[in-house]
Amino acid sequence: MKIKKIIIPIVVIIIAYVYCVLPANSQQLTIQSSIDKNTLSLDDQLTLRVVVSGSVSNVPKPAIPELKGFTSYSSGRSQNVSIVNGKVSSSVTFTYVLVPQSEGKHIIPAVTVNFKGQTYSTSPIEVEVLASSSKQAPAKTAPSKSYPQTVRQARGNIFVTTGVDKKKVYVNEQIQLTFSFFQSVRLLNQPQYSPADTTGFWTEDLPPQRNYKSRIEGRDYQVVEIKTALFPTSSGKHTIGKANLKCAVEEVSGRRDDFFKGFFSRGKNIALESKPINITVLPLPDEGKPAGFKGAVGQFGISAKVDKTELKTGEAVTLTVDISGSGNVKAISEPVLGNLDNFKRYETVSSFNLSKKDYRVQGSKSYTIVLSPLVSGKLTIPAIRFSYFDPKKKSYRTVKTSPIGLNVKQGERETTSSVVITQEGIKYLTKDILHLKTKRELKDHGNLVYKNNAFVGFHVIPPVVFLGLLLYRRRVEKLSRDVGYARRTRASGMVRKRLKKARELLDTDKTKEFYSALSEGLTKFIGDKLNVPAVGMTMAQIEEILKKEKVEESIIEDVRNVMSRSDFARFAPAELDKGQLKSDYGLSEKIIMKLQKII
Amino acid sequence: MKRIILILGILLISGSAPASADVASLFGQANACYEKGNCADAIRSYEEIIENGVRDPAVYYNLGNAYYKNNQLGRAVLAYKRALRLSSRDADIKNNLEYVLSFIKEERPKSPIEKLLDRLFNIVSLNALTLFVHYTYILLFIILAVYLFVKRKPLFWINVSLGIMLLLSGAWLYGRIYSREIIKKAVVIVTQGQVRNGPGEDYSVAFTVPEGKELVIIERRNPWYEIGVKEKGIRGWIRREEIEQI
Structure with a gap:
């Protein structure tokens, strides 16, 4: 007993925890589907219940897959919301009535529901449809027989109509198709509604189903209105087909008061159908079509936001672009993003949120783009443009966001650089000129050496010097090799020296020495010039040599005169006066000058 | 003699004299203008430095940058080429010149062999x-x-x-x-230089040359210059104002 007392609360707490707290924390949904019977006959019907429950207040509507072999229609929903400890949990039961179309084994596929990016689904259910029992056979055949009749009759107490809000629309512009079911008699079963054929249109249910009472021609009708939004996918003439409704009605007859008959009778099966509707779909004009136009029609706005504006390189920023408005929101394609070269861009995730308020398809589609800046500095996410066609104004419009500035600081360089290098090599983002040179000291570099005249002129010197040296070298060489040449070249210099000595003696009254120097000078000069030994050379020898050199007779005469007077002076120096000495000196100079020219 | 050579050598090497303090501050101002994005003022200051007789490759290089940022491609090319004349081995100048020339569609980029030869030719100052x-x-x-x-x-x-x-x-x-x-070279400094068949407006336009294109001046007959496009082997007459000698 004691143990039980303890265990029971624990179990209760665990169960409560599992059922309430856990789902509440994780905001999970559960979805279950069930049917009321697994076997049924062709003229029977089946109820499919889909229970979606979870810890959220807004339970999404499940998507009913295409049911092969059944006609389905929604027969409402019931909601149950409970709030425990501030946590909301709700369960919604969606009920669908399924009417079999053919016999055999059918599978009700998995019903799915999308919630916060996750898909929940039920398991498929198998159903066996049997042929109608013999008892029900007449009822089955009845509709085909009474077809034309009932339609006519439907004008009376039961009929269906379809209508559209406009017959001339642009591609992708919403058309509101209204199916109305008027009844003034009691229905004996759930009507089987097969919607109109809407090939060429994108359809979107427009709940809720409207039920109201209407009075037409003095008769009260119960009206059920089902609205559908249609978006033509291409231009041209399109037809919305007939919508059918099958139902069994109470036989209106004189025996109406027969309670049991009315109660037990299956009544009369009738098929109702609406008239087809022709729709003219206009193409979107080419004129003024913006470059980024991707087919959106309606009225839209765009907004963009980022989760942060201050970040480091390598970190991620989430850019959320919202496009909201009325129109076929689901079909909106991604807006054009500008140049995002400075960012690494990750996959774009889109989600949409539909609302069908006032029977207009509207809502928003949001794109979440994760960007990671590659460089630091002030970066800009450029304006994002979205173009659409406004059917009311019959013109294209482009909306755009304002650019978003980001302040990016340099993140950890090591990681970013290693990522850049190992994964993609060096990535060139923008190429531009290199930056300024900002060295402090400026110098005039325009002085070119070769433009300096002094510099160019200088180059004359080395060859000239070299030439001088060359000539000097030649001369030295010749003097050392050729005695005659050496004597000859030195002769003038020697004779000048001797004459100078004689000149000095001229002033000192030394007549003897004067003539001696003069005769020596002359003799040696001639000897050097003609490369003959001068010592002991007599006048006769001198004469002979000069004659051989073809010296003029007058010069030889002069030489002879000077020489004879020198000889005379050696023995009687006093006989000669100063005048004679001077004239002899002058004569000697003249002889030497003349001889230099000749020999 | 040796002493003379030595003196001459020292004299020649120290030929690039430092500029005055005024010019240095002007250079600083110009750089600041450029960095603030005020390219027109920067251009004016750099030009003033050059007018003062200071021929520094850095000034021409920065002037080229300023002209480029100011969307004057021709003058930018001119400034870079003048900078290269002063400092033929500077990689920055070559880089920017090449980048700016890439905007001139007709300017064929140099082949690697040409670049190598060019580099060897200019390997010493x-x-x-x-x-x-x-x-x-x-x-x-x-x-x-x-x-x-x-x-x-x-x-x-x-x-x-x-x-x-x-x-x-x-x-x-x-x-x-x-x-x-x-060889007297010039750069086109107008958006599209018109080269005529003769020195006068009466002659028809033979071809046009894009801004920044290098031309060779063959003859001067004011106000017309006979120019040649080396790699194409074509020549003609252009108005003096449309080009500027490097």
Whole structure:
């Protein structure tokens, strides 16, 4: 007993925890589907219940897959919301009535529901449809027989109509198709509604189903209105087909008061159908079509936001672009993003949120783009443009966001650089000129050496010097090799020296020495010039040599005169006066000058 | 004699004299303007430095940048080419010139071999090459003179090699001076230069040249210049204002 007392609360707490707290924390949904019977006959019907429950207040509507072999229609929903400890949990039961179309084994596929990016689904259910029992056979055949009749009759107490809000629309512009079911008699079963054929249109249910009472021609009708939004996918003439409704009605007859008959009778099966509707779909004009136009029609706005504006390189920023408005929101394609070269861009995730308020398809589609800046500095996410066609104004419009500035600081360089290098090599983002040179000291570099005249002129010197040296070298060489040449070249210099000595003696009254120097000078000069030994050379020898050199007779005469007077002076120096000495000196100079020219 | 050479050498090497403090501050101002994005003012200040007779490659380089940012491609090319004349080996100048020239569609980018040859041709500065030729010349004569008096075989071979060196470097120097001084080059500074078949408006336009294109001036007959496009082998007459000599 004691143990039980303890265990029971624990179990209760665990169960409560599992059922309430856990789902509440994780905001999970559960979805279950069930049917009321697994076997049924062709003229029977089946109820499919889909229970979606979870810890959220807004339970999404499940998507009913295409049911092969059944006609389905929604027969409402019931909601149950409970709030425990501030946590909301709700369960919604969606009920669908399924009417079999053919016999055999059918599978009700998995019903799915999308919630916060996750898909929940039920398991498929198998159903066996049997042929109608013999008892029900007449009822089955009845509709085909009474077809034309009932339609006519439907004008009376039961009929269906379809209508559209406009017959001339642009591609992708919403058309509101209204199916109305008027009844003034009691229905004996759930009507089987097969919607109109809407090939060429994108359809979107427009709940809720409207039920109201209407009075037409003095008769009260119960009206059920089902609205559908249609978006033509291409231009041209399109037809919305007939919508059918099958139902069994109470036989209106004189025996109406027969309670049991009315109660037990299956009544009369009738098929109702609406008239087809022709729709003219206009193409979107080419004129003024913006470059980024991707087919959106309606009225839209765009907004963009980022989760942060201050970040480091390598970190991620989430850019959320919202496009909201009325129109076929689901079909909106991604807006054009500008140049995002400075960012690494990750996959774009889109989600949409539909609302069908006032029977207009509207809502928003949001794109979440994760960007990671590659460089630091002030970066800009450029304006994002979205173009659409406004059917009311019959013109294209482009909306755009304002650019978003980001302040990016340099993140950890090591990681970013290693990522850049190992994964993609060096990535060139923008190429531009290199930056300024900002060295402090400026110098005039325009002085070119070769433009300096002094510099160019200088180059004359080395060859000239070299030439001088060359000539000097030649001369030295010749003097050392050729005695005659050496004597000859030195002769003038020697004779000048001797004459100078004689000149000095001229002033000192030394007549003897004067003539001696003069005769020596002359003799040696001639000897050097003609490369003959001068010592002991007599006048006769001198004469002979000069004659051989073809010296003029007058010069030889002069030489002879000077020489004879020198000889005379050696023995009687006093006989000669100063005048004679001077004239002899002058004569000697003249002889030497003349001889230099000749020999 | 040796002393003279030494003095001359020192004189020549220190030929680039530092500029005055005024110019330095003007340079700082111009750089600041550029960095603030005020390119027009920056251009004015750089031009003023140049007018002051300071020919520094950095000034021409920055001037080129400012012209580029100011969308004056032709003048940017001109400034970069003038900078290269002063500093033929500067990689920054070459890079920016090449980048700016990439905007001129007709300007064929140089092939790697051409680039290599160009680089080798300009591997030493003009002044250094001049001095090299100069010293080789002097050395050649000194060794020759020594050889006159000391007839030694090694000296003879030194002389032969010095002679060959002088011949080659002299030819190189001549090439450098020729391409710089004898061939007068100009850059188109208007968006589209019109080259006519003769010196006058009456002549028809033969072809147009894009901004930044380098031309060779063949003849001057004011206000018309006869120009040639080297790689295309075409020539014609252009108005003086549409081009500017480098």
